[in-house]
Amino acid sequence: MRLPITRPFFGPEELRAVQLPLESEWVVQGPFVQQFEDRFAAFTGAGHAIATSSCTTALHLAVVALGLRPGDEVIVPGFTWVSTANVVEYVGATPVFCDIDLATFNVDVDQIEELVTERTVGIIPVHLFGLCADLDPILALAKRRDLWVLEDAACALGAWYHGRHAGTLGVAGAFSFHPRKSITTGEGGMLTTADPELAGLWRSLRDHGASRSDHLRHRDAGSFLLSEYNHLGFNFRMTDIQGALGCAQMDRADWILERRRELAALYDEELAGLGWLVPPHVPDGYVHGYQAYVCLFSPESATPQNVEMLHERRNELMLRLGEEGIATRQGTHSPVLTGYYAERYGLRPEAFPNSVAGDRLSLALPLFPQMTEQDQTFVVEALARAFASV
Numbered sequence: 451m452r453l454p455i456t457r458p459f460f461g462p463e464e465l466r467a468v469q470l471p472l473e474s475e476w477v478v479q480g481p482f483v484q485q486f487e488d489r490f491a492a493f494t495g496a497g498h499a500i501a502t503s504s505c506t507t508a509l510h511l512a513v514v515a516l517g518l519r520p521g522d523e524v525i526v527p528g529f530t531w532v533s534t535a536n537v538v539e540y541v542g543a544t545p546v547f548c549d550i551d552l553a554t555f556n557v558d559v560d561q562i563e564e565l566v567t568e569r570t571v572g573i574i575p576v577h578l579f580g581l582c583a584d585l586d587p588i589l590a591l592a593k594r595r596d597l598w599v600l601e602d603a604a605c606a607l608g609a610w611y612h613g614r615h616a617g618t619l620g621v622a623g624a625f626s627f628h629p630r631k632s633i634t635t636g637e638g639g640m641l642t643t644a645d646p647e648l649a650g651l652w653r654s655l656r657d658h659g660a661s662r663s664d665h666l667r668h669r670d671a672g673s674f675l676l677s678e679y680n681h682l683g684f685n686f687r688m689t690d691i692q693g694a695l696g697c698a699q700m701d702r703a704d705w706i707l708e709r710r711r712e713l714a715a716l717y718d719e720e721l722a723g724l725g726w727l728v729p730p731h732v733p734d735g736y737v738h739g740y741q742a743y744v745c746l747f748s749p750e751s752a753t754p755q756n757v758e759m760l761h762e763r764r765n766e767l768m769l770r771l772g773e774e775g776i777a778t779r780q781g782t783h784s785p786v787l788t789g790y791y792a793e794r795y796g797l798r799p800e801a802f803p804n805s806v807a808g809d810r811l812s813l814a815l816p817l818f819p820q821m822t823e824q825d826q827t828f829v830v831e832a833l834a835r836a837f838a839s840v
C-alpha cells in the first residue's frame with residue numbers, strides 16, 4: 451500500500467477545462483479567471499474576490515494596499531507557513547510573533563494585546579489547517595487599538611466561524627490553491643474583501659498597476675493604446691489556464707469538502723482510543739475545512755525539557771510509517787525557529803513554547819477525497835504498530 455499525504459482530485463472535467471483557454475488562445479488572466487473569482491466570491495460570501503499567482507502574492511498585495519511600511523509592526527502567529535511573516539518583511543516592516551494555543555494550533559488570543567505597541571498597525575491571524583482563528587476577540591482588540599486584521603486563509607476553504615466563511619471577517623482574506631490545499635490550480639491565490647475600493651486597488655496592483663486589465667483592453671475599441679499606470683504594481687496575475695482549472699475545481703468544492711469532513715470524522719473516531727495522539731480539536735461554532743488532518747504527538751505533555759526527546763520519537767514514528775508506505779508530514783513549521791527570523795530578531799525558542807511544540811510534535815496524516823475506509827483503518831493500525839516500537 452502507498453498512501454501519499456494528499457492527492458489533488460482531477461477528472462475529465464479538469465482536463466477539458468484546461469483545454470478551453472488553449473483553444474481560445476487567450477491564456478493570460480481573462481474570462482476564466484473572472485469566472486473563478488465570481489464563483490469564489492459567491493461560495494465564501496465575500497463581496498469581491500481577486501485572483502493572484504499564489505497566496506503569498508495575495509498577502510503581499512494586501513499589505514501593500516493597506517499601506518504597511520518600514521517601522522510598522524504586524525502581529526503574526528509563531529506557528530505558520532513562513533509567508534505570513536515574509537510579506538511583512540518584504541515591505542520593510544517588522545513581524546512580531548505571538549505564541550499559539552496548542553489545542554487549535556492558532557494564535558493565542560490572550561497573548562496578542564501585550565504585543566501591541568504604538569508601532570503596531572495590524573494583525574494577521576492564520577486559520578491553520580482549515581480551522582478558523584478565534585476572530586471575535588481579535589476583531590474587538592483591533593477595533594479598540596485601531597488595527598487592521600488580514601486573515602491568512604491559505605488553508606481555509608470550507609472553514610466557517612459562527613456562520614461566516616473565513617476571509618469575510620477581517621479587512622481581507624488570502625487563500626491558496628497550492629496542491630496541498632483542498633482545491634488546486636497548481637499555484638494560485640485569491641484575495642477576498644467586502645471593500646470595493648480595496649478590491650479595485652488590488653486588481654490594479656496585481657497587474658503592474660494598470661487601470662484596465664489586458665483582457666478588457668483587447669476586447670474594447672482603442673486596444674492599441676496601453677492602460678494608465680498610476681500605482682507601483684506587480685505581476686501577480688493568475689493565468690486563464692489556472693482560472694479554468696479553478697472553475698472546474700469549484701464545481702467539486704462542496705463534495706471535496708464534505709468528503710474531507712467524513713474522513714476526518716472517521717479518523718477522530720478511530721484515533722480517540724490511542725491516548726498518545728491528540729486529534730484536531732473543533733471548538734463550538736466552528737466548521738473545520740480540514741485542509742489537513744493534523745494531530746499532536748503527545749505521549750506526555752511537552753515541556754521545554756522534553757520536547758526534543760519527543761520530537762525524536764515522533765520522527766522515528768514517521769519513519770516507521772513511511773516504511774509501511776504511509777506518508778506523513780509535520781503540520782507546518784515555526785518561523786521563529788527558521789535561520790532568517792531567529793538571527794534577524796534574536797528570537798529565543800523558550801519565548802514561544804507552543805509554537806516550538808507545534809513545529810516539533812505536529813503530525814499530519816494522509817487525507818484526500820479518494821481515500822477509502824480501508825486506507826484509513828490501515829493508517830490507524832500502522833500508527834499503533836509504529837508507536838509500539840518508538
Ligand SMILES: Cc1ncc(COP(=O)(O)O)c(C=O)c1O
Nearest residue numbers: 504505506531533604626627628
Ligand atoms: C498559512 C499559510 N500561509 C501562506 C501560505 C502560502 O501559500 P502559497 O503557497 O499559495 O503562496 C501557505 C501555504 O502553505 C500557508 O499554509
